[in-house]
Amino acid sequence: MAISIRERRAQGALQRWLRRTALASIPMIGLCGCGDSCEITHQSQDGQTDGGVVWAAGSQHPAADCGPYCRPGYHDPCFDTVLTGCLAKNATGALTCQYEMTRCVPQPCGRLPAGLLAAAPVAPSVAGAELASRAHLEGAAVFAFDALERELIAHGAPPLLVERARKAQRDERRHHRAMSALAARYGARPAPVAVETPPVRTLVEMAVENAAEGCVRETYGAMEAVVQGETAGDRAIGKVMRAIAADEADHADLGWAIDVWARTRLSRAERARLDDACGTMTPQSYSPELTALLGLPPPEVAACLMNAIA
Ligand SMILES: [Fe+2]
Ligand SMILES: [Fe+2]
Structure with a gap:
């Protein structure tokens, strides 16, 4: 082409x-620069309990309880992804899994x-x-x-x-x-x-x-x-x-x-x-x-x- x-x-x-x-x-190498704090963002992703767990629709749950049912869709080495909790969407086990993403990436990305x-x-x-x-x-x-x-x-x-x-x-x-x-x-x-x-x-x-x-x-x-x-x-x-x-x-x-x-x-x-x-x-x-x-x-x-x- x-x-x-x-x-x-x-x-x-x-x-x-x-x-x-x-x-x-x-030439700036070795001099003071623009700061280097990490940026934190939040994302959510759908999850599903195994059917043996019944949570009230709209109830919020801690990461320890959500862990077995929430898995990030993929591993991205540029992000440090931590599960922070989950929200029960309805009584059938559908969840909204909540993650905190920290961008302190390995180089080069x-x-x-x-x-x-x-x-x-x-x-x-x-x-x-x-x-x-x-x-x-x-x-x-x-x-x-x-x-x-x-x-x-x-x-x-x-x-x-x-x-x-x-x-x-x-x-x-x-x-x-x-x-x-x-x-x-x-x-x-x-x-x-x-x-x-x-x-x-x-x-x-x-x-x-x-x-x-x-x-x-x-x-x-x-x-x-x-x-x-x-x-x-x-x-x-x-x-x-x-x-x-x-x-x-x-x-x-x-x-x-x-x-x-x-x-x-x-x-x-x-x-x-x-x-x-x-x-x-x-x-x-x-x-x-x-x-x-x-x-x-x-x-x-x-x-x-x-x-x-x-
Ligand atoms: Fe390359
Ligand atoms: Fe490339």
Whole structure:
């Protein structure tokens, strides 16, 4: 699928902005920044008792009682999800499970698929574990773009968006190999990626995920990769991150392009859901040694990058 000159220029503009913003943040490393408090949000999800429990309709119950019947739909390593309670919707056992979501995310958080199962790497060192976990997230992104491609097709998206989602899968495979090789230099091996892929979702569900995963996390991931490429203490890591940075900027651009397209197909209320999904995230802080080795933006710089995206 050929890309028009106008589309190519638009992609290039975002990539240049990401790079410029990320590079501008580098002199701030070591200085005071914009703060790094975690953001907490609340979500609810349907649940169901096993039929042996009878709760009055409208009654509220503590997390300890709801635990056996409430399970988050999927594991997302970018969120710390805690069940806070549940509300009995009716006398047949239907529940509204209530969760508190804390966004203090592991880095980098590129696009992650719904249904990603938790996995621990095999690693003899902190650096190896971090690189292996990053390799795992790169592998997970392959599944995320595969799901995105299927959902774009199902919702009649322009072929160019579908083709870009396909290309992103090839990019993420390459990132997975490169990051796995870096992890191996530190004696670590990433865990295999396991995903319980959900069925094709509605357009608004797809768009809400895209807003968080594509518009926010991939944009942040692209800027973080630029910083890593310039400042990583391990030159091999810097070289890999410089190559990854350009691809991630392209993926971020794809996220924004999908957002623009999806909004033309959604109602006003659905578009408001997208705006809510476009929150910010607060990256996790690491030890100074690991931060220097991987070239990660310190929390105060990361917070400023997030402000720039917002
Ligand atoms: Fe990637
Ligand atoms: Fe990506």
